[in-house]
Every structure is written in C-alpha cells, then in structure tokens.
Amino acid sequence: MRIDTIPVDSGPEAGKIPAHVWRTAAVVVFGAIMGMLDTSLINLGLHTIAADLNTSLASIQWVASGYLLALGVSLTVCGWLARRVGVGRLWLGALAAFTIASGLCALAGTANWLVALRILQGLAAGVMIPAGQTLLGQAAGPQRMGRVMGVVGIAVVGAPALGPTIGGVMLAHWNWQWLFLINIPLGLIGFALGLRYLPLGPGIPMRRLDIAGVVLGGGGVSAVVYGLSEIGERGAVTAVSVWLPVLAGAAALAGFIVRGLHSTRPLLDICMFTNRVFAAANTASFFAGAAMFGVMVLLPLYFQVLHGYGLIGTGVALIPFGAGGVLTLPIGGRLTDRFGGGLVATVGNLAVAITVLPLVFLPADAAPTLIQVLLFAAGVGTALAGLPLVSAAYAAVRPEQLPDATAFVNILQRVGGAVGVAAVAVILSRAANSAADPIDGYHLSFAVLAALSVVAALASTLLRGRQRG
Template sequence: MTSATTAPPADKEGIDPHLRKLAVVVLLGAIMTVLDSTIVNVAVTALGRDFGTSLSTIQWVVTGYTLALSMAIPLTGWAVQRFGTRTMWLVSLGLFVGGSLLCGLAWSIPSLIAFRVLQGLGGGMLMPVGQMMLIREAGPGRMGRVMSIVSVPAMLAPVLGPLLGGVIVDNLSWRWMFFVNVPFCAIALFAALRMLPRDTDRRADARLDVLGMLLLSPGLAALVYGLSEAGNGTSLTGARFLTSVIAGGVLVAAFVTHALHRGQGALIDLRRLGTRAFTTATGGLFLYCGSMFGLMILIPLFAGIVRGESALDAGWLLAPMGVGAMITMSVSGRLVDRFGGRWFAVGGVLCVLAGALALTTLTPETGRGMIMGTMFVVGLGHGMIAPSLMSIAYQGLPREAVPAATTGANILIRVGSSFGTAAMAVVLQIAIRGEIPGASGNLSEAAAQHTEETPTLLTNAFTETFWWAAAILLLALLPIFAIPRKPKEVSLTK
C-alpha cells in the first residue's frame, strides 16, 4: 500500500494557496444550493397568491426540490468515478443555475415545480462533489480544517435562508429568490473553469449499479417525503406518512442487502464503510442533525404562532446561531487536526444541550434577548460538532473509499434532518392536544382560539417539545463516546 499524501504533522501544516482557491470555488457554488433548501419557505403565501392555487399545491415547490436533492445524492460517487470531480462540479452547477433562471421565469405552478426539480438534481450533487475535491486535496493532516470550510454552507442555510427570503418577498418579487442565484453561480462557474485542475482520475470502465440506483434513490425520496408529511396532522397525510416511510424503509433495506452482497460494484460500497470511526461519527451526526434541525424549526414557529412576530423577525432569532458557529468553527478545525475530534464533539453537544434546556424555560413574555443569547450558545456548540464528526468519519478510510463515505454521510445528514423536523412536528402536535383539549394539533387553529390562556398553553406545548430535542441530543452522545481515539498516523492510501 502506498501513501497518497505525505503529510507533515497537522500542527505545522497550513492551508496552502491551492487548497484555499479550491475552498473558495466550493463555497461559491455550494452556499446558494443549500440556501435554496430554506429560502423559499417564507414565500409560500406569496406564491399561492400570485398563482391563485392552494397551499398543498404550492408546498410542492419546496418538496420537489428536497426530493430531487435526495434522489441525486446517491449518484454522486459513481458519477465522480466515471466523469471526474471537475466535470461533475461544472455539470451540477450548470444544472442548478439553469434551473434557477427557469424558476424565476416560471409561468405556472407546474412549470415552477418542474424547474425546482431540475435545480435540486444539480444542487444535490454539488455539496458531496465539493467535499470530495477538498478531502482529496487536503489529506488527513488538514481534515478538520477542511471540514470547517465544508460545514459553512450547511450552517448558514437555516439562518440566512429565511432572512434573505423575507427581505426579497417584502421588497421585491418572489422571482428574485431564484434570480439572485444566477450571478453568484456565474462567478462560481468562472472560478471553477479557471482554478479547478483537469480530471485525471476518472474511470471509463466505472459501471452504474442500476439496481442499486432503482432501490436507493426512490427509497430515500419516499423516506424524506413521508417524514415531511408527518407533521401535517390530517388522516390523509397520516396515511401518506405511513405508506411512504414503510415503502422507503423497505427499499433502503433492500439496497443495503444488495450493496453488502455486491461489494465494490455497488452504488455505495458499504463494505468499505464498516470502520468504527465512520459508523460512530455518522451515527452521532445523524442524531445530532435530527435534534438541531428540530430546534431550528421550533424557534421560528414559536415566535410566529405564540408571539405573533413576522417571518423576518422570527428569522432574526436564529441569526446569533450563525455568529456563534463562526467563532468556534474558525478555531475548531485546527484543534481537531492536532488533538482529534471526539472530545470537541462531546463539548459541542453539551453546549447545544445547555441551549436546548434553556429553551424549556420559555414563557410567552420571554424577551428576544434571552432567545437570541440561547441560540448564540447553540451556535458555539454547532461550530465544534460539525467539523469534528465529519473529519472523524474519514479516519482510517482508504482514498478510494472517499466517494462512498461522502455520499453515505450526506445521505445520513439529509435523512437525519428530515427525521428531526418530522419528530418535532409530531411531538408538538401531541403536546398541543394535551394542553388544549379538542385542538386538532394545527398551530394556526390552536392560536386562533384567542383565549387568555392560549399563549401560555401553546408555550407549554413548545417547552415539552424542547425536552424531546434535548433527549435526542443525549442519545447522540452514545455513539460519540464510542468514537475511537485518533491514531498517531492516518493516511488515505491508494
């Protein structure tokens, strides 16, 4: 076995100009695709008004993008092997910017949904392709710092998406939510053409695992769709939830069996991902994402439903989280490279847990300063967790396993985020029914009762749900404590 990278000690190795340029290219392309996962959420009402259609139909503008993202991610590993990282980066970015332009020009809801799917197909591959480029260039000695860079778009999206969407909807046409992507992505395309090296490691003989694709991509889409339906609260959506989740679970389980049997030729070679570092780090990341995304859904809902604040004002409550994450993320990557990531991840989870416990004390009269301060603390923890767990996941993996590991980690993050959102929505509905007898669980209907006790009762339902988010964070500590210590020498071997 020969070493792909001869890396000096992590504490003496910096981010060289080439890696810095590569990071700029990845961030330019990835950040808008991740923002588009949340930016449209605040425009649902405006879209329904302009197109004169129902909320359930408009929701597919959001759902279509999410499902396309989920279906595209599994294809990333094979596509990179077959065509190369540079080629797939340019193709994915081209699909995304083309879809963005068409979305802004959409003339009907069906056309807008179709163009959002095109956007999602491109956006779904951009993040994992970018991660692969950075990981291969950085080598093991700079993995923590690279993961700090990679985590920036995922950290900013839930914070900046609703804010940017609110500003655009309040002051411009909703079409500018899509047009704004075009100049950013055009710069990213130009930078990629200038800075990315030509592909030299593509394999013309790489064959697509068609059966695996037919099992995993629809299975993930069914899981994500079913989880998105979990919180809608009607008998029809309940049936959709059960049907979709069961079907998705069966398809994903069938893929796992198929991939373990096929081995190297599978869409994702699961045999290579059986290391203790990968399974424990991604297991902790799955549970952590579930709790974190649940928190980020609950805070704007609490502000809008209980306190009657606008979408933009509610979005500002999340802004300090981004500030806190940027502070710790700027130093955690280097420290993770030097000392290993397990205890940084533990410390980060405990920090987020402290924030979640503080949220269980909310009252209708709680000041904005307290909520924003709590989210700042949550952000400090988040900035420690994401780089730590992502860098640990690649610990001890051979170089050729990077595509499979990146694809698998992105799938777990996507499903974990959907799981957290769905779980918090269901728990909140149950808590509302417990606090307000006869309530359907629909937040708007419950808030519309306008009794003197309604804000307090709704707040009680939210605080009960925050306890569940805290419980999921405690569960995340179990796999994190099981993470192996960082070995003295780690190499991504060929």
C-alpha cells in the same frame, strides 16, 4: 485507484494548509451557499408563490418536497458519476445545472412547471454538495480536514441563519422570482473560478450504472424522507401517506444493502461501514443532524407563532444563533485536527443540550436578552456538534473512497434531519389541537431536541474511543 485528486502534502509540512487547498475551498463554497440559502429562501416564500401562481398551499408544497425527493435520488449516484466523469467536472456540471434551473424557476408560469424545475434543482444539488465535499477532502487530506471544513462550514451555517432575514427583505420589496434569481450571479462566479482552480482531469472507465441499485437506494431514501416530511402536513404518524412511504422506503433500503453486500461493484460501497471510525462518525452525525435540523425548524416557529414576529423580525432574532456558529467553526476545525472529531463533537453536542434545556422551562414572556444569549450559546454548540463528525468520517477513509463516503454522510444527515423535523411537527401539531397552553408544545419539542443531542454526544464518545483505539 485515485480519481481527479489534488496532491496532498506529507511530511513535516503536512500541518500547514497550502494555497491550492484554500483556492479549492473558496470555489466550493459557492455551491455550499447556493444549496443552503436556496432551501431557506424557498421554504420562506411558499405562501407568496402559491398566491401568485393561484394554487393551493398543499400543491405548492411540492416545490419543497420535489426538491428533497430528487436530492435523495441523486445522492446515491454521485459516487458513480464522480468516478465516471471526474469530481471537478461533475461539480462544475452540477453547479451549471443548478444555476440554469434557478433561472428557469424564476420564469415558471405555473405551479406544475415550477415543481418540475425544482426537481431538476434537487437532482443537481444532490450531486453538487457531495462532489464539493469530495474535492475538499481530497485536497485537504486527513491531517487538515477539520480546519478546512471549519472555514467552509461558515457558509453552510451562515447562509440558512441569514436566509430568513434576506428572504423577508426580498419578499417585502421584490417579487418571489428573486428568490431564484439570486443564485445566478453566485453560480456564474463559482463556475468561472471552478474552471480556473479546480482539478478537471477525466474520470475512469466504469461499468454501466446499476439501475436496480439506483431504484432501491435512491427510491428508498426519497420515500423515507417524503414519509417523514408528511408528518408535518398530517400532524400524525398514523396517516397512510406517512407510514406507507416510510415502510416501503425502509424495505427498499434493506434491499439496497443486501444487493450492495453481495455485489462485486456496488453502487455505493456498503462495506465502508466495517471501518469502525467511519461507522461511529455516521451514527453520531445522524442524531446530531436530527437535533440540528429540528432546532432550525423550531426556532423560526418559536418567534413567528409564539411571539408574533414577522419574517424580518424573525430573521433578526435568529442572527445570534448563526453568529455563534460562524465565530466558532474555525476554532472547532483547529480543535478537530488537534484532538479528534469525537472529543470535539462530544463537547459540542452536550453544549447544545445544555443551552437548549433552559428553553424547556422558560415562559412565553421570558426576557429577550436571555433568549438571545441562549441562542448564541446554542449556535456555538451546534458548530462544535456536527462538522467535527463529518471531518472524522472523511478523514477515516482513503481518498478514492471519498465519493462514496460523502454520499453516505449526506444521506444519513438528511434522513436524520427528517426525523428531527418530524418529531417537532408531531409535537406542535398535537399541542395545537389540544386545550393545553400553546407554549407546552414548544417546551416538549425543546426537550426532545435536547435528548437527541445527548444521544449524539454518547455516540460521539464512542467515536472518540474508536479514534484513540
């Protein structure tokens, strides 16, 4: 049963990438840029938004938290929606909703309205991101997955890397509304190109949406992510607002799994994890995501808090990290298609660990040139660490399974990322409340992230063995 797919070439020309695949990738990249850049920009502007709307920083944090919670809910229903309306139509609808919500966010006059509109943005993003990946996977096919994902990944890595610089310049010269308005031209261009180049065939008849599954799955993911994000606010895991949502979310997810295993038509096909390659790729991706998101949160703090850089200065200091990833991704994609995602991801995750480890020992006054070289190398490793795992997971399933596969990959990456960010938050918070040297917290954080990368490398080695078997 195929849904809204682009024919995949086979035979002797299967190694070549036809023009229609690149057209699909060019369209989908607009959604990827919007999703990644938006998160980076809004997190940067929270203080400014709180001051302008005359509200507390604790209240305005829901602009970020509400987005994440809504994204967790919609990730669980995107597979059902993709089958119901067609993947291309779903992506266009989600892009339109995200763009409209962005414009409305810029018009919000109160914090409550802004939070509500950010929830709408999160619902749209939770559908748009996996739908775009499904389109890419169905167009590219398993033989070309790495190369296509590698090129599209340039936008995914480049957008958050440039986000602090772009956001700093915008906040220095314009008001915060432009952080949202920047999405409008991107959305309009993406929508026009999508109408022209994406497959917009109808979906297939589906039975009614499993509401109980949405509550258990979506609610469980959102509760876990929320509880972990609260660690950053509370600085400890013992707060009720931390452990209660995590426990409740874990219980809901357990119920979701049990329901899925005993249902003839589950909301998401849990049985996909009996595919050993898919399961191994997702396991490795969880730990790689924890390390990657942790690094992306820690590095700006490293320059802003420890070294006293401003917003623009921090963005400039982070450019080598993004540049390393952007330059390496196309190469990593080719290597993935040739040698398999397991081998490439093993090398990439080990490279991240090796390049992050020196930051565990460097003093606060370390030579800036040395730090920049390490950041560039870490960016290279990051490009080889995560995307090959995603490509391997998608290449391991049938085309009709891709809507569910993209949902699972994104869910596990988000939860893994929340774990990595929570670990950094706890360490830095405890270091700030102690009499120790401020740099000690950063040293320990880098050590934990290096350890997570080593675990991801070990899991990637398992994936390599299963791909070869």
